[in-house]
Amino acid sequence: xxxxxxxxxxxxxxxxxxxxxxxxxxxxxxxxxxxxxxxxxxxxxxxxxxxxxxxxxxxxxxxxxxxxxxxxxxxxxxxxxxxxxxxxxxxxxxxxxxxxxxxxxxxxxxxxxxxxxxxxxxxxxxxxxxxxxxxxxxxxxxxxxxxxxxxxxxxxxxxxxxxxxxxxxxxxxxxxxxxxxxxxxxxxxxxxxxxxxxxxxxxxxxxxxxxxxxxxxxxxxxxxxxxxxxxxxxxxxxxxxxxxxxxxxxxxxxxxxxxxxxxxxxxxxxxxxxxxxxxxxxxxxxxxxxxxxxxxxxxxxxxxxxxxxxxxxxxxxxxxxxxxxxxxxxxxxxxxxxxxxxxxxxxxxxxxxxx
Amino acid sequence: xxxxxxxxxxxxxxxxxxxxxxxxxxxxxxxxxxxxxxxxxxxxxxxxxxxxxxxxxxxxxxxxxxxxxxxxxxxxxxxxxxxxxxxxxxxxxxxxxxxxxxxxxxxxxxxxxxxxxxxxxxxxxxxxxxxxxxxxxxxxxxxxxxxxxxxxxxxxxxxxxxxxxxxxxxxxxxxxxxxxxxxxxxxxxxxxxxxxxxxxxxxxxxxxxxxxxxxxxxxxxxxxxxxxxxxxxxxxxxxxxxxxxxxxxxxxxxxxxxxxxxxxxxxxxxxxxxxxxxxxxxxxxxxxxxxxxxxxxxxxxxxxxxxxxxxxxxxxxxxxxxxxxxxxxxxxxxxxxxxxxxxxxxxxxxxxxxx
Numbered sequence: 001x002x003x004x005x006x007x008x009x010x011x012x013x014x015x016x017x018x019x020x021x022x023x024x025x026x027x028x029x030x031x032x033x034x035x036x037x038x039x040x041x042x043x044x045x046x047x048x049x050x051x052x053x054x055x056x057x058x059x060x061x062x063x064x065x066x067x068x069x070x071x072x073x074x075x076x077x078x079x080x081x082x083x084x085x086x087x088x089x090x091x092x093x094x095x096x097x098x099x100x101x102x103x104x105x106x107x108x109x110x111x112x113x114x115x116x117x118x119x120x121x122x123x124x125x126x127x128x129x130x131x132x133x134x135x136x137x138x139x140x141x142x143x144x145x146x147x148x149x150x151x152x153x154x155x156x157x158x159x160x161x162x163x164x165x166x167x168x169x170x171x172x173x174x175x176x177x178x179x180x181x182x183x184x185x186x187x188x189x190x191x192x193x194x195x196x197x198x199x200x201x202x203x204x205x206x207x208x209x210x211x212x213x214x215x216x217x218x219x220x221x222x223x224x225x226x227x228x229x230x231x232x233x234x235x236x237x238x239x240x241x242x243x244x245x246x247x248x249x250x251x252x253x254x255x256x257x258x259x260x261x262x263x264x265x266x267x268x269x270x271x272x273x274x275x276x277x278x279x280x281x282x283x284x285x286x287x288x289x290x291x292x293x294x295x296x297x298x299x300x301x302x303x304x305x306x307x308x309x310x311x312x313x314x315x316x317x318x319x320x321x322x323x324x325x326x327x328x329x330x331x332x333x334x335x336x337x338x339x340x341x342x343x344x345x346x347x348x349x350x351x352x353x354x355x
Numbered sequence: 356x357x358x359x360x361x362x363x364x365x366x367x368x369x370x371x372x373x374x375x376x377x378x379x380x381x382x383x384x385x386x387x388x389x390x391x392x393x394x395x396x397x398x399x400x401x402x403x404x405x406x407x408x409x410x411x412x413x414x415x416x417x418x419x420x421x422x423x424x425x426x427x428x429x430x431x432x433x434x435x436x437x438x439x440x441x442x443x444x445x446x447x448x449x450x451x452x453x454x455x456x457x458x459x460x461x462x463x464x465x466x467x468x469x470x471x472x473x474x475x476x477x478x479x480x481x482x483x484x485x486x487x488x489x490x491x492x493x494x495x496x497x498x499x500x501x502x503x504x505x506x507x508x509x510x511x512x513x514x515x516x517x518x519x520x521x522x523x524x525x526x527x528x529x530x531x532x533x534x535x536x537x538x539x540x541x542x543x544x545x546x547x548x549x550x551x552x553x554x555x556x557x558x559x560x561x562x563x564x565x566x567x568x569x570x571x572x573x574x575x576x577x578x579x580x581x582x583x584x585x586x587x588x589x590x591x592x593x594x595x596x597x598x599x600x601x602x603x604x605x606x607x608x609x610x611x612x613x614x615x616x617x618x619x620x621x622x623x624x625x626x627x628x629x630x631x632x633x634x635x636x637x638x639x640x641x642x643x644x645x646x647x648x649x650x651x652x653x654x655x656x657x658x659x660x661x662x663x664x665x666x667x668x669x670x671x672x673x674x675x676x677x678x679x680x681x682x683x684x685x686x687x688x689x690x691x692x693x694x695x696x697x698x699x700x701x702x703x704x705x706x707x708x709x710x
Contacts, residue, residue: 165685173655214627251606254609254629272567272571273571274570274609293523293569295520298520299524300528326570330518330520
């Protein structure tokens with residue numbers, strides 16, 4: 001087994017001491033990088049890139065080669081599970097993800113079955129294996145999945161949504177049917193993430209991108225409940241090390257007290273939450289990840305450094321912080337601003353720790 | 356002066372005792388009503404309807420004629436102020452609002468000046484006068500405006516946005532310029548709302564639809580600060596009665612402690628906030644308005660009543676609650692479900708009060 005040279009990220013997730021604050025960025029392997037755009041153009045389209053384990057490995061490593069990041073994240077899409085269930089994922093230019101066969105009826109949902117990651121999503125398992133080999137112990141690898149609720153919204157709506165009216169109507173009018181859909185998704189997410197862990201993923205993030213569109217009670221019943229089941233169902237340790245789990249409910253800042261009851265190791269915050277207030281609320285129960293507004297990367301080096309400093313100050317020092325953006329980096333960002341951001345986190349957190 | 360026959364809404368806003376919980380709905384005069392669609396078709400388009408004081412009065416009263424609502428709200432659009440500033444508001448079918456002349460540069464913003472409501476927006480003032488006459492004291496009339504930040508995002512982006520990247524870039528890179536824009540908007544909102552009050556608006560709601568896309572610190576500096584100035588600048592009393600002010604920051608549930616420092620009388624909550632938790636947090640400082648997910652109106656009478664009951668229970672009885680949706684009603688809702696909703700609020704709050 002190859003030794004992990006930089007374990008800052010895993011240590012911070014477990015609220016152990018670190019020399020400086022670790023950082024990675026949501027969507028760090030993405031369109032803002034010219035080398036990514038090159039590989040994606042060669043691959044043809046986005047799904048061709050995801051389903052090719054060599055290319056997925058290559059783009060996963062691009063930001064690691066370029067920047068001083070403390071973790072790599074598997075390059076893939078949250079919608080691989082519904083695609084494996086036969087919904088027919090496709091992307092229309094400038095439109096976001098869509099499904100040929102959305103699920104709307106009892107018949108549609110009865111037809112779904114739990115995926116077999118080694119059969120249906122072997123390209124993801126192979127990508128994880130490749131990435132671990134190529135990382136060669138430089139930094140840990142994060143595996144991920146969408147949350148059951150988030151996957152369900154895309155499957156029912158058939159595409160991105162603004163109001164989620166079709167999925168919410170199912171939730172209100174046919175709650176048992178929605179629970180059936182969420183259950184088959186939960187079981188699928190568990191086997192999918194466990195396959196990623198066995199193949200070498202050293203930490204897991206669950207993206208609950210659309211949990212924040214629910215009411216407090218609906219969130220607990222239709223999203224958080226299933227994420228708790230996933231936390232319970234995941235392999236706890238691999239390669240002699242704990243595999244920490246990060247939950248990210250975008251828009252979930254009001255529900256931190258509930259989210260920490262899931263048993264997760266870390267909670268990722270979007271930028272609307274004051275990380276100092278969040279820390280007071282969660283105490284030493286979890287690590288906090290986040291939470292800079294990605295739009296700040298559009299500004300200038302001085303402003304970026306000020307914001308990094310402000311967030312470090314709000315967190316207030318000590319253990320249990322992984323720096324990140326509050327959501328994915330957008331394609332319009334200049335790669336040199338990303339370097340300023342990453343280096344500022346390391347430099348300024350070092351200053352604060354030594355102060 | 357005509358006596359106000361139903362002052363339940365105004366009393367609840369001031370946290371005075373009421374017999375039953377008052378209710379109105381955001382966008383209650385809207386496309387879900389067949390009689391609205393008829394007048395709108397006759398008017399031609401949405402702005403033709405807004406700018407015609409007779410028709411605006413007619414549609415404002417439609418939901419009051421049909422349902423047992425406790426307040427009327429002026430039929431208008433939040434973007435009348437930017438339109439009056441010369442930006443050229445127009446609506447493309449299915450696209451939302453757009454401006455012919457967005458403001459992006461120092462030159463664009465230097466050219467803006469504070470509106471004169473009696474000259475530039477006399478159609479709104481006239482509509483308010485007409486509505487008060489036609490209401491004839493049945494229920495109070497709510498006047499409204501967009502918040503400076505919300506208006507600024509539309510003016511800079513030129514349309515609705517998902518990421519608000521252009522407005523946020525101005526905020527981060529040219530904060531002084533953004534403050535200049537927000538200042539001229541704040542002064543305009545103050546004279547606009549005071550004109551509505553003088554013409555007969557008996558309560559005011561400020562719609563901060565996009566405050567919730569900001570970080571905690573950016574929210575305080577770029578949105579809340581200006582809403583505080585508006586609260587300070589508004590006429591406090593008219594016709595011998597206090598004119599209460601409601602602030603509605605969609606997505607602002609994490610910032611209630613800050614919002615109540617604005618001096619507003621009531622805070623409107625979207626559906627992501629547990630109104631019981633909110634009440635504990637704000638104490639007796641303000642009235643709370645809200646907070647049912649509008650999507651629940653797509654379900655069935657039984658489910659709607661259950662949700663009304665759940666929200667009344669979460670609030671927990673006593674004074675200081677105005678029932679409402681957490682955001683505007685959508686065009687797909689059946690008018691009979693709206694009746695179930697409104698009547699359930701009155702019936703169930705009566706039961707709880709007598710228990």
